[in-house]
Amino acid sequence: MIVDVVNPNTTGSMTALVAEGARAAAGPGTTVRAVTSRSGPASIESHYDEALAVPGLLEAVLEGSATGADAHVVACFGDPGLDACREVARGPVLGIAEAAMHAAVLVGRSFSVVTTLARTAPRARELAVRYGFGEHCAGVHACEIPVLELETDPLARATIAAACARALDDDDSDVLVLGCAGMTDLAASLSDELGVPVVDGVAAAVGMAQALVLAGLSTSRRGEYARPPAKAYAGELQRFALR
Amino acid sequence: MIVDVVNPNTTGSMTALVAEGARAAAGPGTTVRAVTSRSGPASIESHYDEALAVPGLLEAVLEGSATGADAHVVACFGDPGLDACREVARGPVLGIAEAAMHAAVLVGRSFSVVTTLARTAPRARELAVRYGFGEHCAGVHACEIPVLELETDPLARATIAAACARALDDDDSDVLVLGCAGMTDLAASLSDELGVPVVDGVAAAVGMAQALVLAGLSTSRRGEYARPPAKAYAGELQRFALR
Amino acid sequence: MIVDVVNPNTTGSMTALVAEGARAAAGPGTTVRAVTSRSGPASIESHYDEALAVPGLLEAVLEGSATGADAHVVACFGDPGLDACREVARGPVLGIAEAAMHAAVLVGRSFSVVTTLARTAPRARELAVRYGFGEHCAGVHACEIPVLELETDPLARATIAAACARALDDDDSDVLVLGCAGMTDLAASLSDELGVPVVDGVAAAVGMAQALVLAGLSTSRRGEYARPPAKAYAGELQRFALR
Amino acid sequence: MIVDVVNPNTTGSMTALVAEGARAAAGPGTTVRAVTSRSGPASIESHYDEALAVPGLLEAVLEGSATGADAHVVACFGDPGLDACREVARGPVLGIAEAAMHAAVLVGRSFSVVTTLARTAPRARELAVRYGFGEHCAGVHACEIPVLELETDPLARATIAAACARALDDDDSDVLVLGCAGMTDLAASLSDELGVPVVDGVAAAVGMAQALVLAGLSTSRRGEYARPPAKAYAGELQRFALR
Amino acid sequence: MIVDVVNPNTTGSMTALVAEGARAAAGPGTTVRAVTSRSGPASIESHYDEALAVPGLLEAVLEGSATGADAHVVACFGDPGLDACREVARGPVLGIAEAAMHAAVLVGRSFSVVTTLARTAPRARELAVRYGFGEHCAGVHACEIPVLELETDPLARATIAAACARALDDDDSDVLVLGCAGMTDLAASLSDELGVPVVDGVAAAVGMAQALVLAGLSTSRRGEYARPPAKAYAGELQRFALR
Amino acid sequence: MIVDVVNPNTTGSMTALVAEGARAAAGPGTTVRAVTSRSGPASIESHYDEALAVPGLLEAVLEGSATGADAHVVACFGDPGLDACREVARGPVLGIAEAAMHAAVLVGRSFSVVTTLARTAPRARELAVRYGFGEHCAGVHACEIPVLELETDPLARATIAAACARALDDDDSDVLVLGCAGMTDLAASLSDELGVPVVDGVAAAVGMAQALVLAGLSTSRRGEYARPPAKAYAGELQRFALR
Missing domain, CATH: 3.40.50.12500 (Rossmann fold)
Structure with a gap:
C-alpha cells in the first residue's frame, strides 16, 4: 500500500x-x-x-x-x-494531531501536549475538544522553540524534554503528545527518558x-x-x- | 465607523x-x-x-x-x-454563522438552521457545537437549493419557507437561522410569515x-x-x- | 431607538x-x-x-x-x-453577564472574569456554562470588594487591576470580563494598562x-x-x- | 425530623x-x-x-x-x-425537579419528563442539563393541561397516561418523571400501568x-x-x- | 425495610x-x-x-x-x-461513589474527592463525569494510604485531614467527598474540623x-x-x- | 508481531x-x-x-x-x-467498540451503530459518550437477533442490512458501525450494498x-x-x- x-x-x-x-x-x-x-x-x-x-x-x-x-x-x-x-x-x-490524540487515549487516561510556540497551544486544545478528547487532554505546554529551529537549536531536545517532564507533573497525565511534525525523531528517546508513552503524530x-x-x-x-x-x-x- | x-x-x-x-x-x-x-x-x-x-x-x-x-x-x-x-x-x-447563532440564543431557547445543500448541514452543526451552542441548536435542515440558484430559482423563497416551517415543527425550536448569506433578503418576510424571529447572519x-x-x-x-x-x-x- | x-x-x-x-x-x-x-x-x-x-x-x-x-x-x-x-x-x-461573555468569545479564545466577592464567583462560572461558554471561561477571580465599595474604596481600581493581571497569568486567557456593573468605568483604562480587551457588560x-x-x-x-x-x-x- | x-x-x-x-x-x-x-x-x-x-x-x-x-x-x-x-x-x-431527576438516574438509563404546558418543557430540559443529566434526559413531553386543572379535569389522568406511554415509545427511555407537583398522586398507579418506574418529585x-x-x-x-x-x-x- | x-x-x-x-x-x-x-x-x-x-x-x-x-x-x-x-x-x-456524588451536589456547588492511592484518582474523576457531575467535581486528591492501612496506620486520620484541607484550598470547592468505604468513620469529625459538609458514600x-x-x-x-x-x-x- | x-x-x-x-x-x-x-x-x-x-x-x-x-x-x-x-x-x-468508533470518526462525520438486542443499545451509546464520541454517535439501532443466532439465523444478514439502511436514513449519518464481533464477516458486503463505510470492530x-x-x-x-x-x-x- x-x-x-x-x-x-x-x-x-x-x-x-x-x-x-x-x-x-x-x-x-x-x-x-x-x-x-x-x-x-x-x-x-x-x-x-x-x-x-x-x-x-x-x-x-x-x-x-x-x-x-x-x-x-x-x-x-x-x-x-x-x-x-x-x-x-x-x-x-x-x-497528525488527530492521529496522535486518538493513539494517546488508547494507551492512557489523559495526555499532555508539548508544542512549539505558546500561540499555537489554544489551537491544540481546540482540536482536542473538537475530536472528542476535551476530558482527556489535561494540558497543552509550549517550549517556545519556533518550528524551523527544532532542527537547528542545539538546546531544542533538552528544552522539549524539560517541558515534557513539567507537563506530566503539572497535569497529572500519563501520556505525552508531541505537538509538531518536526519533533518526530524525539518520541522514542523521550519515552525512554520519561517512562511514559510519547506519541508522535506522524507515526x-x-x-x-x-x-x-x-x-x-x-x-x-x-x-x-x-x-x-x-x-x-x-x-x-x-x-x-x-x- | x-x-x-x-x-x-x-x-x-x-x-x-x-x-x-x-x-x-x-x-x-x-x-x-x-x-x-x-x-x-x-x-x-x-x-x-x-x-x-x-x-x-x-x-x-x-x-x-x-x-x-x-x-x-x-x-x-x-x-x-x-x-x-x-x-x-x-x-x-x-x-455570519457565528453572529447569527449568537443572536439566536439571545432571542429564544433553541434555534433551527435552514441551509442550502444537505452536505453543508453537518458543518453548520459543527460550528454550533464549536461556538458553544450545541444544546441550543435543535436541528439543521437543507432546502437543497445550490447557493447561486437562490437568486434565480423562482421557487427558492417558497422552498425555503417550507423548510423553515418544517424545521420549527420537527425541532420544537423557537428561532430560525438562515444558513446562507444569499438568503439575507428573506429574513424579514419569513419572520412575518412564520411568527418567529428569523436571524440573517449578515444583519x-x-x-x-x-x-x-x-x-x-x-x-x-x-x-x-x-x-x-x-x-x-x-x-x-x-x-x-x-x- | x-x-x-x-x-x-x-x-x-x-x-x-x-x-x-x-x-x-x-x-x-x-x-x-x-x-x-x-x-x-x-x-x-x-x-x-x-x-x-x-x-x-x-x-x-x-x-x-x-x-x-x-x-x-x-x-x-x-x-x-x-x-x-x-x-x-x-x-x-x-x-450584562450574558452580553459580556458573548462579546468576549468574539474577540479572543478564552476569558477570565474578575468579580467582586468570592461568593459570587461560582455563579459567574455557572452562567458561563449555561450560556455555552464553559470551554471559553478560563477562570473567575474575586477582588473581594463589596459592590457598593467599588465607588468609595480608594484602592478599588488598583485591587481590580491586580486581580486582572493575576487572572491573565493564572488562566492563560486572552480577554478579561469585568464581573460587576459597578466596574463599567474601568474597562477602557484597564485595557490600555493590560494590553488585552477588557469587556464591560454594560457597554x-x-x-x-x-x-x-x-x-x-x-x-x-x-x-x-x-x-x-x-x-x-x-x-x-x-x-x-x-x- | x-x-x-x-x-x-x-x-x-x-x-x-x-x-x-x-x-x-x-x-x-x-x-x-x-x-x-x-x-x-x-x-x-x-x-x-x-x-x-x-x-x-x-x-x-x-x-x-x-x-x-x-x-x-x-x-x-x-x-x-x-x-x-x-x-x-x-x-x-x-x-422536586432536582430530586426527581436524581432519583430517575439511579433507577434507569434515561428518563422522559411528562409536564403540564408545552411552554414549560424547555425549562425542564434546561434544569436537566444544569443538574448534569443532559445525556440522561431523553425528552420532555407536555400534556397541555394547566396546573390548576390537574385537580379538576376529569380527563387529566388519562391524558397524562397517554403522554407517558408516548414518551416511552418516542424516547426509548426506561424511566418516567412527572413534571408537576400536582401529579404526585398519579405516580404509583401510572407505574403499575406502564411497567416502568414513575418518579414523583415530591416523594x-x-x-x-x-x-x-x-x-x-x-x-x-x-x-x-x-x-x-x-x-x-x-x-x-x-x-x-x-x- | x-x-x-x-x-x-x-x-x-x-x-x-x-x-x-x-x-x-x-x-x-x-x-x-x-x-x-x-x-x-x-x-x-x-x-x-x-x-x-x-x-x-x-x-x-x-x-x-x-x-x-x-x-x-x-x-x-x-x-x-x-x-x-x-x-x-x-x-x-x-x-457509594454514585450516592456520595449525588449527595454532594445537593449541598454545595462543587466537590473535591479525597481518595486512597493516586492510581484510583482518575477512576473517581471518570465516575464523576459518567454520572453527570464533571462540572461539579473540582478535583480528586490522593492521600496515598492503601485501603487496608486506613484501619491500622496511626497517622491515617491526620493525613486524610490534611489532604482534605489542601483539596478545599486547591479546588475552591465547598464540599468534600471521602473516596473509600474505609473512611466512613471519619466524615462527621472531619466536617466539624473543616467546616464543610463531608460526604461519606456509605451513609x-x-x-x-x-x-x-x-x-x-x-x-x-x-x-x-x-x-x-x-x-x-x-x-x-x-x-x-x-x- | x-x-x-x-x-x-x-x-x-x-x-x-x-x-x-x-x-x-x-x-x-x-x-x-x-x-x-x-x-x-x-x-x-x-x-x-x-x-x-x-x-x-x-x-x-x-x-x-x-x-x-x-x-x-x-x-x-x-x-x-x-x-x-x-x-x-x-x-x-x-x-472492538472502542476501535470501531475511533475508526468511524476518522472516515466520516457521524456514525450509527447497528447492534444485536435492544437491551445492549444504551450500553453502546454510553461507550460512545465515554470515549468522547457522543456528538458523533448519531444513533444506536437493534436488529433483535441474539448473538448466537447471528451464525444460524438464515435471515440474519437481511435483517441487519435492513437495520443498517434504516439507521442511515433515521440518523442522517455517513458511517455504520457493526455492534457485535459476530458480524465481522458482513462489513465488506454491507459496505458495497449501502455505499458507506461499514466498520467492523474486529478489523x-x-x-x-x-x-x-x-x-x-x-x-x-x-x-x-x-x-x-x-x-x-x-x-x-x-x-x-x-x-
Whole structure:
C-alpha cells in the first residue's frame, strides 16, 4: 500500500525528517511517499500560515490520489485542510494531531501536549475538544522553540524534554503528545527518558492510515464528504476548479 | 465607523445582495463597504470551496484593514478563515454563522438552521457545537437549493419557507437561522410569515461588529491571535508573506 | 431607538455610573434611559439578593415596555430575572453577564472574569456554562470588594487591576470580563494598562441590544417565552397579575 | 425530623395534595409540615410566575427554619429560588425537579419528563442539563393541561397516561418523571400501568431530604452558599433585609 | 425495610466498619445487613481488583435478593459491577461513589474527592463525569494510604485531614467527598474540623436507598436493566448461569 | 508481531469467525492468535454476562502476555474488562467498540451503530459518550437477533442490512458501525450494498493494535494503569492474586 505523507509547509529538510519518522512506523508492504508543498509558508505557526498552506496541500493530495496513494497523512499538528482533503482524496486522510490524540487515549487516561510556540497551544486544545478528547487532554505546554529551529537549536531536545517532564507533573497525565511534525525523531528517546508513552503524530497517523486501508475503510461519500460540486473558480486559484 | 463586508466567493451579484442586507442593519454613522473576493470559487458549498476561498478573503481583509476598516464581516455561513482573519485584521472580525447563532440564543431557547445543500448541514452543526451552542441548536435542515440558484430559482423563497416551517415543527425550536448569506433578503418576510424571529447572519454580524467597535473591543493580541510571526512564503502565494 | 438600562439594585448612585457607561457605548440615534429599581436590596451579592431584586426589576421592565423601550438591559452581572423579563418585555432583553461573555468569545479564545466577592464567583462560572461558554471561561477571580465599595474604596481600581493581571497569568486567557456593573468605568483604562480587551457588560449589552433591534429581532413568542398565561396573584405581589 | 414542604404557589388545595404525597414517602420518625406561600401566583406556568413566587417561598423557608425545620422541599417542578433558599435555610433544601431527576438516574438509563404546558418543557430540559443529566434526559413531553386543572379535569389522568406511554415509545427511555407537583398522586398507579418506574418529585425530594439529614449533611457555608451579607433593602420588600 | 450493604472485598474487619457507618445513617424501621464477599481481592485498588471482585459481589446480591433485601449498597468507591447488580437485584442498587456524588451536589456547588492511592484518582474523576457531575467535581486528591492501612496506620486520620484541607484550598470547592468505604468513620469529625459538609458514600447510599424504597422506586425492567437472558455458562463460573 | 484476539464468551465457533475477520485485516508480518475464554457465558448480552466474562478474559490476556503477545484485542462490543486488561497486559489492549468508533470518526462525520438486542443499545451509546464520541454517535439501532443466532439465523444478514439502511436514513449519518464481533464477516458486503463505510470492530482493533505496536506505544505505566499492587485474594478466584 502507498501512504503519502504531505508536509504542508515548504521546507524540504523538514519533509526529510518527517519521512524518516513515517517510514519507521510503516509496516512491511507499505511504501511511504513524502511530499513537500510547493506553495505557502516555510513553517506553520499561526492560523494565517495554516490557511495559506492549504492550497499547496490540496494540490499535493490531488496529485497523490491521481498517482496511486491509498491514504494521506497531513504532517502538521494544526491539521490544516483536513476536511477539504477528505472530500477530494481517493483514500482516507489523517491529520497528525488527530492521529496522535486518538493513539494517546488508547494507551492512557489523559495526555499532555508539548508544542512549539505558546500561540499555537489554544489551537491544540481546540482540536482536542473538537475530536472528542476535551476530558482527556489535561494540558497543552509550549517550549517556545519556533518550528524551523527544532532542527537547528542545539538546546531544542533538552528544552522539549524539560517541558515534557513539567507537563506530566503539572497535569497529572500519563501520556505525552508531541505537538509538531518536526519533533518526530524525539518520541522514542523521550519515552525512554520519561517512562511514559510519547506519541508522535506522524507515526500514529501512518499506522492508523494503514489500519483503515487494511480494514477497507475510506472517507464516506454519503453527505458532507461527497465529491464537491463542480463549479467555476476565478482568479489565481482558477486551476483548482473541479469538473 | 467603517464595516467591511467581504463576500468570500467570487460572484459579484451575491455581494450586491449581501451589501443591501448589511446596510439595512447598519446604524446611523456606519459605512458598509461590500467587497468581492478576487480569487476562488463562484460559490462555497464544500470544505474544498471553503479552503480555497480563504486566500482571496485574507487579501480582502488585509486591504480593508489598510484602508480604514474598523471591523470586518465574513459573509459565508461556513465562517471560512475566521481565525486567520482575526490575526491580521486591525478591528474585530465576525463570521455570519457565528453572529447569527449568537443572536439566536439571545432571542429564544433553541434555534433551527435552514441551509442550502444537505452536505453543508453537518458543518453548520459543527460550528454550533464549536461556538458553544450545541444544546441550543435543535436541528439543521437543507432546502437543497445550490447557493447561486437562490437568486434565480423562482421557487427558492417558497422552498425555503417550507423548510423553515418544517424545521420549527420537527425541532420544537423557537428561532430560525438562515444558513446562507444569499438568503439575507428573506429574513424579514419569513419572520412575518412564520411568527418567529428569523436571524440573517449578515444583519446580525454587522450589528455585532458595531457593538464591539462602540465598546472599544477588538481581537486580543495576547497569545493565539497576536500578529503572525514574519517568515518566508514560497510559490504562488509568496506575496502573502508578512514582514 | 430607546434602550432601557435597569439597575436592579436600589442604589441610585450606581445607576448614574451605569448610565454613563451605557451612553458611551450607544450609537448615534440611540437614547439610553437609566432606571433604578424601587424595591429590593441596595446591592446584589447573593442568590437571596438576586431573587428579591427581581420583582422591582420586572416592574421597571413592564413600565419601560409600556413607555416605548425598544430593548432592555439588566445591569447586574448575575443576570437576575432574565427569562421572566423576556416573557413580558416588548423588545429584546440582555443581561450584562450574558452580553459580556458573548462579546468576549468574539474577540479572543478564552476569558477570565474578575468579580467582586468570592461568593459570587461560582455563579459567574455557572452562567458561563449555561450560556455555552464553559470551554471559553478560563477562570473567575474575586477582588473581594463589596459592590457598593467599588465607588468609595480608594484602592478599588488598583485591587481590580491586580486581580486582572493575576487572572491573565493564572488562566492563560486572552480577554478579561469585568464581573460587576459597578466596574463599567474601568474597562477602557484597564485595557490600555493590560494590553488585552477588557469587556464591560454594560457597554456590551447596550451594543448587542442595538444590534438585535437593528436586525429586527426580539424574543420569540413561540413556546417558552410567549406571554405568560393570565391568572390570579395573591398577597402583596397581587398587582403583578397579568390580565 | 421535621421536613417542610413548601408549595410556592398560593393555591391551598394543591398544598393538601402535595402534603399527602410527601407523607406517603416519609419514613417513620419524620414529620412533614406542608406550607402554602402567602403571596404570588395561583399556579406557576411561566418564568414570570416563577420569579414572583420566590419572595413568598423565601418567607416560608425563613419561617420554617426559625420553627425547627430540619430540611425543606420546594414543591414546584421549576425549582424556583433554590439557590436563594439554600443560603438562608438552616437545613438542606431540595427542589422536586432536582430530586426527581436524581432519583430517575439511579433507577434507569434515561428518563422522559411528562409536564403540564408545552411552554414549560424547555425549562425542564434546561434544569436537566444544569443538574448534569443532559445525556440522561431523553425528552420532555407536555400534556397541555394547566396546573390548576390537574385537580379538576376529569380527563387529566388519562391524558397524562397517554403522554407517558408516548414518551416511552418516542424516547426509548426506561424511566418516567412527572413534571408537576400536582401529579404526585398519579405516580404509583401510572407505574403499575406502564411497567416502568414513575418518579414523583415530591416523594423523591422528601426521601432525599431525609437521607441528607440522616447523613448529617446540610448546605455548605463555605463560599457561594454562606449566609448573605447583611444590607439595606428598599421599598415594599424591605422586611427581607437580613441583619 | 432491609438494606444490604455489600463489601465487595474479602476483608471482614472492613465490613464491620462499614456496617457501623451504614447503621448510623439508617432511619428507624430500616435493618442494615452487612455482607462480606466470599471471593476476590482483600482490598480494591486497581481495575483488576475491581473486575475480580464482581463475581463475589454478584453472588452476595443474588443471595440478598433471595432473602428479602429491599435495596443494596455496593460499598466500594469504584462502584464495581453496579450495572450488573441492577439487572439481577429485586430492589434498587446504589454505589457509594454514585450516592456520595449525588449527595454532594445537593449541598454545595462543587466537590473535591479525597481518595486512597493516586492510581484510583482518575477512576473517581471518570465516575464523576459518567454520572453527570464533571462540572461539579473540582478535583480528586490522593492521600496515598492503601485501603487496608486506613484501619491500622496511626497517622491515617491526620493525613486524610490534611489532604482534605489542601483539596478545599486547591479546588475552591465547598464540599468534600471521602473516596473509600474505609473512611466512613471519619466524615462527621472531619466536617466539624473543616467546616464543610463531608460526604461519606456509605451513609449517603443507605439514605438514598431508603429514599428510593419509600418512594416505591426500583430499577426499571424496560430495556437495558431487564433480567438478563437465560443461557449456558461454561467453566468455573458455571453456577452463575441464570435460568 | 503477535496480536491476540480474545473472544470473551465461551463459544468456540464464534472465535473461529472472529479469527477470520482479524486475519483479513492483519498486515504482512502480523500473526493473529485467536483465543476462546475458558469460563463464563456462552454469549454476552447483558451487564451481568459482561461482568462474569471478565475473569476468563483476564486469564486469557495474562496467558497471552506470558507467551509473547505484542497486543490484545477484546472481541466483544461491550468492551468488557478493558481497563483491567490494560493493567496486566504487556502490550496495548484494544476493545472492538472502542476501535470501531475511533475508526468511524476518522472516515466520516457521524456514525450509527447497528447492534444485536435492544437491551445492549444504551450500553453502546454510553461507550460512545465515554470515549468522547457522543456528538458523533448519531444513533444506536437493534436488529433483535441474539448473538448466537447471528451464525444460524438464515435471515440474519437481511435483517441487519435492513437495520443498517434504516439507521442511515433515521440518523442522517455517513458511517455504520457493526455492534457485535459476530458480524465481522458482513462489513465488506454491507459496505458495497449501502455505499458507506461499514466498520467492523474486529478489523479496526487489529489495525489499531498494529499501529500502536509499530509506533512503539503501549499502555502507560504512570498512574492509573501501573501494575496492580500485589495482595491476597480469597475464595475461588484466589489464583488471580498477583505477586
